[in-house]
Amino acid sequence: MTSPSPIAGVVAATATDPARRGVLRVLLRNPLALASLVVLVLVVVVSIAAPLLAPFGPNEVVPGLARQGPEAGHLLGGDGAGRDVLSRLLFAGRLTLIGTVVTLVVAVVVGVPAGMLAGYYGSWWDSVSSWGANIVIAIPGMVLLLAVIAAIGPQTIPVMAMFGILLSPGFFRLARTAVQNVRNELYVDAARVSGLSDARIIARHVFGVVRGPLIIQASFSAGAAVLVQTGLQFLGLGEQGTPSWGQMLSDAFTNIYAAPHLVFPPGITIAITVASLALVGNALRDSVNGRSAPSRARRVPPEAPADPTPDDTSLLVVRGMQIGYPAGNGVSVVVDDVGFSIAAGEVVGLVGESGSGKSQTAFSILGLLPPEASIRRGIVHFDGRDLLAASPTERARLRGSRIAYIPQEPMSNLDPSFTIGAQLTEPLRAVRGLSRSAARARALELLEEVGIADPARTFASYPHQISGGMAQRVLIAGAVSCDPALLIADEPTTALDVTVQAEILDLLRRLQEERGMAVLLVTHNFGVVADLCQRVVVMRTGRVVEEGDVTAVFADPREDYTKQLLSAIPNGTRLRAPVVPVSRRKTS
Numbered sequence: 001m002t003s004p005s006p007i008a009g010v011v012a013a014t015a016t017d018p019a020r021r022g023v024l025r026v027l028l029r030n031p032l033a034l035a036s037l038v039v040l041v042l043v044v045v046v047s048i049a050a051p052l053l054a055p056f057g058p059n060e061v062v063p064g065l066a067r068q069g070p071e072a073g074h075l076l077g078g079d080g081a082g083r084d085v086l087s088r089l090l091f092a093g094r095l096t097l098i099g100t101v102v103t104l105v106v107a108v109v110v111g112v113p114a115g116m117l118a119g120y121y122g123s124w125w126d127s128v129s130s131w132g133a134n135i136v137i138a139i140p141g142m143v144l145l146l147a148v149i150a151a152i153g154p155q156t157i158p159v160m161a162m163f164g165i166l167l168s169p170g171f172f173r174l175a176r177t178a179v180q181n182v183r184n185e186l187y188v189d190a191a192r193v194s195g196l197s198d199a200r201i202i203a204r205h206v207f208g209v210v211r212g213p214l215i216i217q218a219s220f221s222a223g224a225a226v227l228v229q230t231g232l233q234f235l236g237l238g239e240q241g242t243p244s245w246g247q248m249l250s251d252a253f254t255n256i257y258a259a260p261h262l263v264f265p266p267g268i269t270i271a272i273t274v275a276s277l278a279l280v281g282n283a284l285r286d287s288v289n290g291r292s293a294p295s296r297a298r299r300v301p302p303e304a305p306a307d308p309t310p311d312d313t314s315l316l317v318v319r320g321m322q323i324g325y326p327a328g329n330g331v332s333v334v335v336d337d338v339g340f341s342i343a344a345g346e347v348v349g350l351v352g353e354s355g356s357g358k359s360q361t362a363f364s365i366l367g368l369l370p371p372e373a374s375i376r377r378g379i380v381h382f383d384g385r386d387l388l389a390a391s392p393t394e395r396a397r398l399r400g401s402r403i404a405y406i407p408q409e410p411m412s413n414l415d416p417s418f419t420i421g422a423q424l425t426e427p428l429r430a431v432r433g434l435s436r437s438a439a440r441a442r443a444l445e446l447l448e449e450v451g452i453a454d455p456a457r458t459f460a461s462y463p464h465q466i467s468g469g470m471a472q473r474v475l476i477a478g479a480v481s482c483d484p485a486l487l488i489a490d491e492p493t494t495a496l497d498v499t500v501q502a503e504i505l506d507l508l509r510r511l512q513e514e515r516g517m518a519v520l521l522v523t524h525n526f527g528v529v530a531d532l533c534q535r536v537v538v539m540r541t542g543r544v545v546e547e548g549d550v551t552a553v554f555a556d557p558r559e560d561y562t563k564q565l566l567s568a569i570p571n572g573t574r575l576r577a578p579v580v581p582v583s584r585r586k587t588s
């Protein structure tokens, strides 16, 4: 599974793709956005159903109704010409709707395909279309719209279509950037290799990425379209025979002294509609930025308390851990009743096949489960502290100082935009408070300590300029830079080739011996456990099935599953002398 960035144990949260979480679900969780959505749906439904709902025709003049206030049969009174205001308001929404839809369709149809092609193919496609988008941006919009009206007359559809063209560069840039971000992702390469056509890859793999941001952009653009359209109608530049909100507002201002109440129906309708579009857009944007998402996995009230005060004084104590994810109307439990302890300086292997729940268990200790996960019951005590009761800030502080983490994919955990030196020194300065020069000196020392041959050169390199093995050494240097009491290593050698794997394991072994830190080594490989660990916890389908001293489990595995894992070790792997825990070392 994807691992968060771990430099010096300062681990970043994994972003959750809002498009995948479902736009509707995001809106339903935000009461203000939900209310706005209801308003927008009402405006649309009422406008479409105007001929059925309106008591009078939009242009029907009722004798004696001119400038009258609300009265029986005319809930909003009559306008300057004696027409029923409520009926006109209902009909007026139709023109606004049509104008807004035309604007959005044109902006999306012009901007999105061009942006996707420019982002996907790059080269001249990108140059030509970016050049075109820049020209459109440079045109003064209102002047162009007035010129179009002067040329063809006040026709809503062509004018709003032109406004759509003016908005299209926003959609173009959005689509282009989103596609550029994914076009080199491994899954897009995999789709290419599997023989899918470009059109199919774009439609299937790339459009999914653009969809969420496009919906957000569309809601803001719709607000702009309503305002521009209403503004033009207010100035008398809209179609004369068809009722519109802007025209009603203009009529209200003409009669402002005789009938001031006429301002309210169109004014409030325009304000509520535009505000609702903005609120929906804001809710969607916030969800993309992660502001509305719950910070981390919730700990739901335990169904049955796990042993509340473990007597175990080990450095790390996990008891009765149960982790679940929402599945349909229920919960899918992926880790159940998992418990183990790690003494100070002890190296424990957490072993099991893929999907057995090792990473979920490790992430629950780190406090880095995804937001949708819930810890349904259990205890995690570290150094006597109840981690599940600790605040996110406390947990973040612990990760940067006492608990460190090494991920399985070193390359994807280094930021390609910064040098290795910048990524190593930043946490040293922010977390340990070192000066710039002291942080640099310490980072160089750490690089040397993890066996990098030319520390100064690596310090100045960008991630793409170093090998996978070097990247893992860099991450290990970052992890141990805070002198952690516990190092959690999640399959630290999986992404590396066999010789490098052995070197990294030797490095971990050496660092553990020198520093006496406890290590939780997550792996599916019993050979790695044999090489490094004193104790092993075997997991299968989210549960612990066997636990014990590595030597004892190797000599006499109780469970058939453990025997199967052991039989997968290549012939010739031998148990090395176990690392001696610091707590049990003699201090002679």
Ligand SMILES: Nc1ncnc2c1ncn2[C@@H]1O[C@H](COP(=O)(O)OP(=O)(O)OP(=O)(O)O)[C@@H](O)[C@H]1O
Pocket: 001, 325, 334, 352, 353, 354, 355, 356, 357, 358, 359, 360, 361, 370, 524
């Ligand atoms: N975000 C998620 N939503 C739902 N289920 C999830 C999520 N993340 C993990 N799981 C499920 O949790 C179970 C345990 O996953 P976990 O990543 O801990 O396995 P693992 O033993 O570490 O395997 P691997 O070595 O392949 O990473 C799996 O069945 C997985 O499908």
